[in-house]
Amino acid sequence: MNLQYYKEHILPISQKLFRFAFRIVGDQAEAQDITQEILIKVWNKRNDWDYIDNMEAWCIKMTRNLSIDKLRSKHRRTQDVDEIFHLKDSGASPLESVQSNDTIAHIRKLMQQLPQVQAQVMHLRDIEEMSYKEIMAQLDLTMPQVKTNLFRARTKIKHLLNKEGNGLRQHSNIAR
Amino acid sequence: MDYDNIPILLDKYFEGASSLAEEAQLKAFFAQDDISEDLAIYRPLFQWQAKEQEVQLPAAFEANLLSTIEQQQSPGIFKRLLLHPMSRAAAVVFLAVGMWWAYQTDSTTVVADSNTINWAAYEPKTPEEALSITREAMIMISKELNKGTSRVAKEVVKVRQLGRID
Numbered sequence: 304m305n306l307q308y309y310k311e312h313i314l315p316i317s318q319k320l321f322r323f324a325f326r327i328v329g330d331q332a333e334a335q336d337i338t339q340e341i342l343i344k345v346w347n348k349r350n351d352w353d354y355i356d357n358m359e360a361w362c363i364k365m366t367r368n369l370s371i372d373k374l375r376s377k378h379r380r381t382q383d384v385d386e387i388f389h390l391k392d393s394g395a396s397p398l399e400s401v402q403s404n405d406t407i408a409h410i411r412k413l414m415q416q417l418p419q420v421q422a423q424v425m426h427l428r429d430i431e432e433m434s435y436k437e438i439m440a441q442l443d444l445t446m447p448q449v450k451t452n453l454f455r456a457r458t459k460i461k462h463l464l465n466k467e468g469n470g471l472r473q474h475s476n477i478a479r
Numbered sequence: 480m481d482y483d484n485i486p487i488l489l490d491k492y493f494e495g496a497s498s499l500a501e502e503a504q505l506k507a508f509f510a511q512d513d514i515s516e517d518l519a520i521y522r523p524l525f526q527w528q529a530k531e532q533e534v535q536l537p538a539a540f541e542a543n544l545l546s547t548i549e550q551q552q553s554p555g556i557f558k559r560l561l562l563h564p565m566s567r568a569a570a571v572v573f574l575a576v577g578m579w580w581a582y583q584t585d586s587t588t589v590v591a592d593s594n595t596i597n598w599a600a601y602e603p604k605t606p607e608e609a610l611s612i613t614r615e616a617m618i619m620i621s622k623e624l625n626k627g628t629s630r631v632a633k634e635v636v637k638v639r640q641l642g643r644i645d
Binding site: 306309310314317318321322325326331335338339342343346347406407409410411426428429432434450453454457458460461464465467 | 492493494495499502503520521523524526527528530531532534535536537540541543544545547548551552
């Protein structure tokens with residue numbers, strides 16, 4: 304029965320879809336709406352399920368496309384691309400920045416500095432703990448593309464963390 | 480757990496060469512409180528990963544979604560009537576009654592109409608008039624036959640142009 308299959312095979316991936324949408328749009332309420340929209344779309348396409356080889360990959364692709372569309376329309380509404388894609392200088396010192404309790408939000412902001420594909424590959428690997436093959440299927444990339452994007456993403460994050468770490472040390476030395 | 484190899488694993492991680500098991504080891508290491516200063520700068524990254532894995536949809540999400548789907552799935556009154564097992568039998572009975580009624584109405588009308596026609600008014604009065612009517616009828620039939628023949632000839636020409644008949 305369709306509903307039974309839906310409950311057993313599709314609903315369990317809703318959390319993954321939600322986190323993936325959240326990674327792209329950066330807003331929990333919007334990510335929830337996107338997830339719901341995708342899951343309803345999947346249900347409405349139930350007559351085509353037999354023709355879909357990898358249901359999870361198909362759902363992830365739809366989530367990615369819809370999230371990017373929402374993000375684009377948000378850009379058009381706000382005209383503030385920097386706010387979404389780049390870390391705005393808050394004026395806080397490296398010490399204040401690193402010592403803030405909101406380290407999670409801070410890393411999220413660093414992640415927003417990455418190109419979309421790099422951030423998506425890093426998310427699927429580090430958060431969803433997918434193998435390279437799974438990431439290839441989800442994002443329609445080749446193995447070298449997956450590895451290159453992951454390498455570049457992690458290197459960039461490392462560079463940003465090191466930069467902040469050095470700033471922090473310098474700040475501590477001056478304070479002494 | 481052996482954490483001596485953490486710097487090596489960390490290098491592999493940033494090069495994108497670590498396995499999922501090695502990455503799990505790094506996550507476990509950075510979940511500890513006591514970490515050396517040179518490695519502590521990477522802690523937020525692994526804390527972020529652990530926190531992101533905890534991001535969940537609200538508990539009521541699934542129930543709300545299923546209720547939306549069930550609402551969409553439940554058919555309206557008309558559709559429900561159509562899907563009823565007796566609907567086919569009812570349709571057959573309805574059609575039969577309809578056809579019987581139509582037949583009754585039509586035959587009654589034809590009989591009634593034909594009774595009111597004064598057929599004597601259409602009878603030819605003289606042999607010349609009968610001949611003229613017959614001639615007109617024959618000319619009309621001849622025209623229609625000619626039309627049909629020329630239409631067929633045109634179609635044959637078209638088909639020949641398509642190369643289907645040599």
